[in-house]
Amino acid sequence: xxxxxxxxxxxxxxxxxxxxxxxxxxxxxxxxxxxxxxxxxxxxxxxxxxxxxxxxxxxxxxxxxxxxxxxxxxxxxxxxxxxxxxxxxxxxxxxxxxxxxxxxxxxxxxxxxxxxxxxxxxxxxxxxxxxxxxxxxxxxxxxxxxxxxxxxxxxxxxxxxxxxxxxxxxxxxxxxxxxxxxxxxxxxxxxxxxxxxxxxxxxxxxxxxxxxxxxxxxxxxxxxxxxxxxxxxxxxxxxxxxxxxxxxxxxxxxxxxxxxxxxxxxxxxxxxxxxxxxxxxxxxxxxxxxxxxxxxxxxxxxxxxxxxxxxxxxxxxxxxxxxxxxxxxxxxxxxxxxxxxxxxxxxxxxxxxxxxxxxxxxxxxxxxxxxxxxxxxxxxxxxxxxxxxxxxxxxxxxxxxxxxxxxxxxxxxxxxxxxxxxxxxxxxxxxxxxxxxxxxxxxxxxxxxxxxxxxxx
Numbered sequence: 001x002x003x004x005x006x007x008x009x010x011x012x013x014x015x016x017x018x019x020x021x022x023x024x025x026x027x028x029x030x031x032x033x034x035x036x037x038x039x040x041x042x043x044x045x046x047x048x049x050x051x052x053x054x055x056x057x058x059x060x061x062x063x064x065x066x067x068x069x070x071x072x073x074x075x076x077x078x079x080x081x082x083x084x085x086x087x088x089x090x091x092x093x094x095x096x097x098x099x100x101x102x103x104x105x106x107x108x109x110x111x112x113x114x115x116x117x118x119x120x121x122x123x124x125x126x127x128x129x130x131x132x133x134x135x136x137x138x139x140x141x142x143x144x145x146x147x148x149x150x151x152x153x154x155x156x157x158x159x160x161x162x163x164x165x166x167x168x169x170x171x172x173x174x175x176x177x178x179x180x181x182x183x184x185x186x187x188x189x190x191x192x193x194x195x196x197x198x199x200x201x202x203x204x205x206x207x208x209x210x211x212x213x214x215x216x217x218x219x220x221x222x223x224x225x226x227x228x229x230x231x232x233x234x235x236x237x238x239x240x241x242x243x244x245x246x247x248x249x250x251x252x253x254x255x256x257x258x259x260x261x262x263x264x265x266x267x268x269x270x271x272x273x274x275x276x277x278x279x280x281x282x283x284x285x286x287x288x289x290x291x292x293x294x295x296x297x298x299x300x301x302x303x304x305x306x307x308x309x310x311x312x313x314x315x316x317x318x319x320x321x322x323x324x325x326x327x328x329x330x331x332x333x334x335x336x337x338x339x340x341x342x343x344x345x346x347x348x349x350x351x352x353x354x355x356x357x358x359x360x361x362x363x364x365x366x367x368x369x370x371x372x373x374x375x376x377x378x379x380x381x382x383x384x385x386x387x388x389x390x391x392x393x394x395x396x397x398x399x400x401x402x403x404x405x406x407x408x409x410x411x412x413x414x415x416x417x418x419x420x421x422x423x424x425x426x427x428x429x430x431x432x433x434x435x436x437x438x439x440x441x442x443x444x445x446x447x448x449x450x451x452x453x454x455x456x457x
Contacts, residue, residue, distance in 0.1 A: 002125050004102075006030040008327070009116060009129035011108045011272075014043035016303035016316035017135030018095060020323055025098035027328050032127050033095060034118055036107040042091030044137050044305075045313040048158045051087065052080045053181065054346050056161065060188035061348040069190030073166040076189070080161065110277040113297050131299045131327060134279075134287060135316075136272065138265035138305040143173070145261070151236040154259045157182065167191050167258035171243050173231050175202055177345045179262035180218065184347045187221040194254060196245055200228040207357045209372070210395065210409050214351060217391050234259055267306050282308060291334040293322050301326070309335065312343065340426035344416040349389050352419035355407025355426055361397050368406060369398040369456040371432075373448075375412045381448035389413045394452045396422070396432065403431040414445035421446060432456065 007029040010017045021033045040047055059076035063069070095101050104127075106120035114132060118125045140156035148154050155163055157178055170186050172179045175197030187193045195218075202225060203211040215225065229247035243254040267285045274281065279295050280288040286308030293301045303319035305311045318338065325333040342354040361368045372395040375384050384390045392411035399406055408422045425435055436453035440446040 003128070004032065004125065005128045006032045006102070007129065008032075008131045008133065009034065009127050010133045010135060011116070012043075012135035012137060012304070012306075013041055013091070014135045014137050014304040014316055015045055015313045016319040016323075017133055018043060018091060019317060020133060020135075020303065020320040021101055022095055022098055023320070023324050024327065025095075025101040029100060029327075031098075031101045032104055032129065033101060034104045034106060034108045034116070034127070036105070038105060039088075041088045043313075043316075046087040046091065047084050048161070050313055052084050052161060053157075053185075055080045055083055057181065057185045057188075057346050057348060060185045063188060063190070070166050073189050077162060107271065109271060109273040110279070111273070113277045114299060132301070133323060134272070134295075134300070134302045134306055135304050136268045136306050138267050138311065140261070141264045141266045143261060143263045145173070145231050145234055147234040147236065148259070148261065151234060151241060151259075153236065153241055153257070154234060154261060156261055160258070160260045163258055167256070169240075169256045170194070170258050170260060171196065171241075171254055171256040172260045172262055174262035174264070175199065175225070175227070176262060176264065179260070180214070181346055182260055182262060183223045184218055184221060187218070187223050188348065193223045194226060194256070195223060196226045196229050196231055196243075196254075198228070198230055202227060205357075206353075207359050207395070207409070210351070210357070210393070210411060213391070213393055213411060214347065217347065220391075265305070265311065267308070269306070284308065291336050292326055292331065293319055293335070294326070310341065310343075312341075315341070340423040342419040342423040344419065346416070349384075349392055349411065349413045350415040351392075351409070351411045352415035353407070353409050354419055354423045355405065356397060357407055357409060358395070358397060361406050366406075367400050369400050369432075371396045371398070371452050371454075371456040373452050373455060375448075378448050378451050380451040381443075381445060383443045383445050384413055386443060387413060394418075394448055396449075396453060396456075398432045398453075398456055403433055404429060405432055405435075412445060412448070418445050418448070 008024050008031045010021045010033045013035040021031045025031050063072045106118035108116045108118050111117050116127050170191045170193050172183055172195045175195050183193045183195050202215050229245050232246050233244040235242040241256045245252050278297050282288055287302035287306050289302050289307045301323045304316035322333045340354050344350050344352040375392045376390040395409040397406040405426045410418045432453050435449045
């Protein structure tokens with residue numbers, strides 16, 4: 001068994017880990033980067049999550065009624081694969097070019113607080129490091145549905161991206177954000193989509209006007225919803241799947257060519273042997289860290305999805321900044337610094353949010369002004385009409401005493417961009433009046449703020 005010693009060991013190629021490895025290497029630290037799968041160089045985002053799924057969402061939205069669904073889907077998947085291959089190669093090259101970073105293929109397990117054993121087939125390597133960063137991420141959760149694990153036609157959010165053939169009938173278990181993204185995507189590719197969700201309401205954490213607008217959009221695309229329901233059994237038959245669904249005391253059977261299970265994600269700590277290092281996990285299996293991302297073991301950190309924080313690539317990127325500050329800076333940066341973090345669900349058009357929604361703002365007991373307008377009714381925003389996508393709404397909440405933004409929802413084309421402006425305004429203390437009277441390019445989506453914020457009441 002070979003032994004090496006480095007300043008920093010990073011386990012997992014996610015956004016936080018790879019960025020941290022490169023930054024520390026450029027600071028002159030010796031770094032070992034361990035990844036168990038060459039298909040995951042660069043992390044989940046560029047290989048199986050954010051980038052490839054949004055590429056498929058875009059391709060699906062571009063299909064027109066005369067385009068053959070199967071041909072269009074096959075070409076879209078080929079384009080997706082080409083994109084991820086190029087990004088993966090570039091990510092690998094970016095670290096390989098740093099002289100002080102050593103890239104290692106293999107599966108890591110702790111044998112002590114600062115010692116890890118890496119196995120690659122029959123070969124073993126022991127790595128000792130003063131600092132260790134765990135960045136192994138999450139994988140799709142597997143619910144206890146009878147028959148689900150026995151069928152090759154039951155997929156998760158990773159495997160469904162290469163489903164073949166394109167399912168004529170797709171049943172999605174789970175009406176969360178991932179399930180809804182795939183529902184919209186496959187409906188646009190030409191599948192007949194049914195979403196089954198345990199909740200009585202779609203998107204229970206959103207205001208009802210927003211959730212209703214999302215549901216109307218998806219139903220217009222042909223998506224059907226079965227709410228307050230649970231999938232009890234999936235039976236693999238020669239020509240299709242039979243899906244047994246319990247709803248309101250009744251049992252119904254649905255027929256599908258494929259089932260997508262989108263019921264959340266679970267941390268990938270199995271096989272790391274964290275107990276050997278004294279690293280604690282919470283009741284969900286996520287690694288316990290403080291606001292500086294330190295585990296109870298000195299010198300050991302956890303970044304990205306594995307630490308139980310919001311599962312966004314840009315949060316993982318910010319995690320790297322926190323740990324970098326611990327290792328080469330003043331150690332002041334922390335998760336507590338995060339203010340007005342936006343999020344986007346990539347429907348067509350996207351749904352983006354930051355801060356509080358109206359329900360939360362009113363529940364807080366504070367006074368609140370609300371400006372809300374349907375995209376189709378915003379005269380000062382011609383861009384949606386130009387591109388032929390006028391679904392959605394914009395809703396902004398304002399504190400009447402300070403004129404500051406409390407939160408916003410943008411359900412519109414370019415929502416993923418406009419929400420960043422609103423988030424920055426919240427962080428910088430820019431008032432609603434300033435945004436309302438801002439000089440914005442034309443035609444753009446940002447200029448909707450001129451009209452929407454004029455309607456505060």
